Amino acid sequence: xxxxxxxxxxxxxxxxxxxxxxxxxxxxxxxxxxxxxxxxxxxxxxxxxxxxxxxxxxxxxxxxxxxxxxxxxxxxxxxxxxxxxxxxxxxxxxxxxxxxxxxxxxxxxxxxxxxxxxxxxxxxxxxxxxxxxxxxxxxxxxxxxxxxxxxxxxxxxxxxxxxxxxxxxxxxxxxxxxxxxxxxxxxxxxxxxxxxxxxxxxxxxxxxxxxxxxxxxxxxxxxxxxxxxxxxxxxxxxxxxxxxxxxxxxxxxxxxxxxxxxxxxxxxxxxxxxxxxxxxxxxxxxxxxxxxxxxxxxxxxxxxxxxxxxxxxxxxxxxxxxxxxxxxxxxxxxxxxxxxxxxxxxxxxxxxxxxxxxxxxxxxxxxxxxxxxxxxxxxxxxxxxxxxxxxxxxxxxxxxxxxxxxxxxxxxxxxxxxxxxxxxxxxxxxxxxxxxxxxxxxxxxxxxxxxxxxxxxxxxxxxxxxxxxxxxxxxxxxxxxxxxxxxxxxxxxxxxxxxxxxxxxxxxxxxxxxxxxxxxxxxxxxxxxxxxxxxxxxxxxxxxxxxxxxxxxxxxxxxxxxxxxxxxxxxxxxxxxx
Numbered sequence: 051x052x053x054x055x056x057x058x059x060x061x062x063x064x065x066x067x068x069x070x071x072x073x074x075x076x077x078x079x080x081x082x083x084x085x086x087x088x089x090x091x092x093x094x095x096x097x098x099x100x101x102x103x104x105x106x107x108x109x110x111x112x113x114x115x116x117x118x119x120x121x122x123x124x125x126x127x128x129x130x131x132x133x134x135x136x137x138x139x140x141x142x143x144x145x146x147x148x149x150x151x152x153x154x155x156x157x158x159x160x161x162x163x164x165x166x167x168x169x170x171x172x173x174x175x176x177x178x179x180x181x182x183x184x185x186x187x188x189x190x191x192x193x194x195x196x197x198x199x200x201x202x203x204x205x206x207x208x209x210x211x212x213x214x215x216x217x218x219x220x221x222x223x224x225x226x227x228x229x230x231x232x233x234x235x236x237x238x239x240x241x242x243x244x245x246x247x248x249x250x251x252x253x254x255x256x257x258x259x260x261x262x263x264x265x266x267x268x269x270x271x272x273x274x275x276x277x278x279x280x281x282x283x284x285x286x287x288x289x290x291x292x293x294x295x296x297x298x299x300x301x302x303x304x305x306x307x308x309x310x311x312x313x314x315x316x317x318x319x320x321x322x323x324x325x326x327x328x329x330x331x332x333x334x335x336x337x338x339x340x341x342x343x344x345x346x347x348x349x350x351x352x353x354x355x356x357x358x359x360x361x362x363x364x365x366x367x368x369x370x371x372x373x374x375x376x377x378x379x380x381x382x383x384x385x386x387x388x389x390x391x392x393x394x395x396x397x398x399x400x401x402x403x404x405x406x407x408x409x410x411x412x413x414x415x416x417x418x419x420x421x422x423x424x425x426x427x428x429x430x431x432x433x434x435x436x437x438x439x440x441x442x443x444x445x446x447x448x449x450x451x452x453x454x455x456x457x458x459x460x461x462x463x464x465x466x467x468x469x470x471x472x473x474x475x476x477x478x479x480x481x482x483x484x485x486x487x488x489x490x491x492x493x494x495x496x497x498x499x500x501x502x503x504x505x506x507x508x509x510x511x512x513x514x515x516x517x518x519x520x521x522x523x524x525x526x527x528x529x530x531x532x533x534x535x536x537x538x539x540x541x542x543x544x545x546x547x548x549x550x551x552x553x554x555x556x557x558x559x560x561x562x563x564x565x566x567x568x569x570x571x572x573x574x575x576x577x578x579x580x581x582x583x584x585x586x587x588x589x590x591x592x593x594x595x596x597x598x599x600x601x602x603x604x605x606x607x608x609x610x611x612x613x614x615x616x617x618x619x620x621x622x623x624x625x626x627x628x
Contacts, residue, residue: 316431
């Protein structure tokens with residue numbers, strides 16, 4: 051995440067930038083960015099990296115300034131070098147294309163006052179082979195890439211345009227996600243292209259540290275400084291987590307009520323488990339006039355980056371994100387060996403089925419796409435797990451999109467009880483069969499880390515009046531309309547991505563034009579559903595719609611021996627009490 055979002059909660063009040071003996075041009079850039087003081091991870095790692103030349107393995111929360119912790123030493127070393135020759139000095143590996151773009155932009159800001167030419171190459175951008183070759187001829191000092199793209203470029207390097215023997219720094223950001231994406235083989239291959247590790251300074255940055263990191267530590271580190279910062283307190287205070295057990299169709303009903311009546315204030319990311327599911331939900335919500343946009347692996351990289359940028363600028367307040375990357379990750383929990391083996395077999399069978407479905411559909415997905423981690427979503431008030439992820443690890447990654455940088459946030463997950471599974475054929479999702487089992491693991495995992503996930507019970511009597519309209523809108527979203535909407539949006543984004551790229555670069559203000567939330571339309575267009583009739587609202591809200599308020603997701607506490615004195619009727623849609 052961008053360090054500009056690092057909040058007061060993570061600042062080290064006893065440290066200052068001047069104490070690190072940084073280059074004056076870098077200090078000027080930090081001042082322009084508004085970085086008054088370093089964060090705890092920065093004040094701990096930068097002196098070790100610059101003065102003692104130590105390798106760094108760092109665990110710190112999202113939003114705590116990890117990007118700056120490795121970018122600042124890299125830039126400072128380049129600014130203070132004695133030679134003017136251009137050669138590759140630093141490799142930064144990230145798990146997704148979206149994150150590589152963010153790191154590239156941050157490095158450009160750090161180099162804004164540099165009078166000597168330092169080239170940065172974002173290898174994950176969509177360059178043609180000819181353009182890429184011309185950029186590599188210039189010997190960029192910093193290369194940012196995903197592991198797969200870097201290895202692919204190295205293996206194609208028939209003209210000798212890329213030489214990593216001069217590299218003095220290797221950084222792997224979001225290490226746990228890089229490993230979970232299956233990049234370990236690429237990282238092993240990379241070892242043969244790099245200088246011996248005693249001549250290489252390594253940064254391994256992550257929000258979690260586990261045993262999988264030991265292999266990378268052995269390959270690339272010599273006497274690393276391991277930093278495990280105790281900064282979970284701020285997260286515990288700022289993030290509240292709830293789960294609500296519901297039926298398969300009532301997921302859609304509750305979404306309609308919550309977002310049509312603006313019961314959640316601020317920006318929300320809704321996570322679903324497959325692409326069709328995302329378009330079905332968008333088609334359903336747009337019938338009620340609820341504006342939202344889609345983010346998934348089918349869309350072009352330029353469109354995805356633009357969507358994230360517009361979401362951060364508050365152009366969109368509701369984003370439906372398809373998080374497919376963790377659907378079939380094998381869960382490694384404290385289960386018995388036999389149970390774990392059975393689960394691995396089941397997961398493998400499901401994975402084969404899913405891959406066959408994808409081949410039949412002919413859908414071209416970006417293997418380097420990632421939403422739940424790495425992407426810099428700012429000021430997200432709520433993460434709604436419309437579909438529960440299949441692992442507790444994926445759950446952690448998803449809820450990490452809110453309550454970042456010391457700000458408060460809420461996570462709500464819909465759970466399908468096993469007895470309700472399969473009762474609504476169209477609203478059904480195969481992964482929901484294990485919701486209760488996955489929930490138990492999530493609760494256990496969160497409990498070990500000192501977090502609590504509380505149950506929440508919606509009073510469905512208060513939303514029954516909305517059910518008929520919800521069912522009518524849901525019936526209008528057929529499988530054909532979902533497929534057509536998916537093709538239509540993909541075509542639109544491909545056209546926009548190619549033809550409008552130069553226009554938006556020359557006219558950045560026009561980026562605010564709404565481009566990703568156009569109506570896709572279901573089979574039947576029912577404009578009357580966009581208006582909420584007065585009779586559906588509670589009596590207190592009929593005369594004044596402002597009486598519909600924020601859903602706090604907790605019950606008002608009253609002492610058991612004390613009765614309420616107020617005779618004023620409570621607003622049921624405001625509290626959703628039992």
